[in-house]
Structure formats: structure tokens, C-alpha cells
Amino acid sequence: MRIKRLRGxxxxxxxxxxxxxxxxxxxxxxxLKVLAQIP
Known part of the structure; x- marks a missing residue:
């Protein structure tokens, strides 16, 4: 099983x-970089 990298x-x-x-x-x-949308 391959490990997925999340950093970045x-x-x-x-x-x-x-x-x-x-x-x-x-x-x-x-x-992770976080983007938030406030509806």
C-alpha cells in the first residue's frame, strides 16, 4: 500500500x-494549507 503525503x-x-x-x-x-469559505 502506498502512503499519500499530505504536507503542503x-x-x-x-x-x-x-x-x-x-x-x-x-x-x-x-x-495542510487551509482555505475556508463562509457562506
Whole structure:
């Protein structure tokens, strides 16, 4: 099984309520760049 590297990739989050903030925090810990859209 191949391991996918996450560091340096970008994640987009639609909605930045409590769940969106937790996802952003966890994603940032993995080295992802976080973009958030607040509808």
C-alpha cells in the first residue's frame, strides 16, 4: 500500500462553524494549507 503525503497540499472547507474549525485545526496539524469559505 502506498502512503499519500499530505504536507503542503491544500484543503477547502465550506462553512467555518465549530466542525469546520476543528477540521481546519486537525488539517493544519498534518501540514495542510487551509482555505475556508463562509457562506
Amino acid at each position: 497540499k491544500t484543503i477547502g472547507i465550506v462553512g467555518f462553524g465549530r466542525i469546520g474549525q476543528v477540521v481546519a485545526e486537525k488539517s493544519h496539524a498534518f501540514g
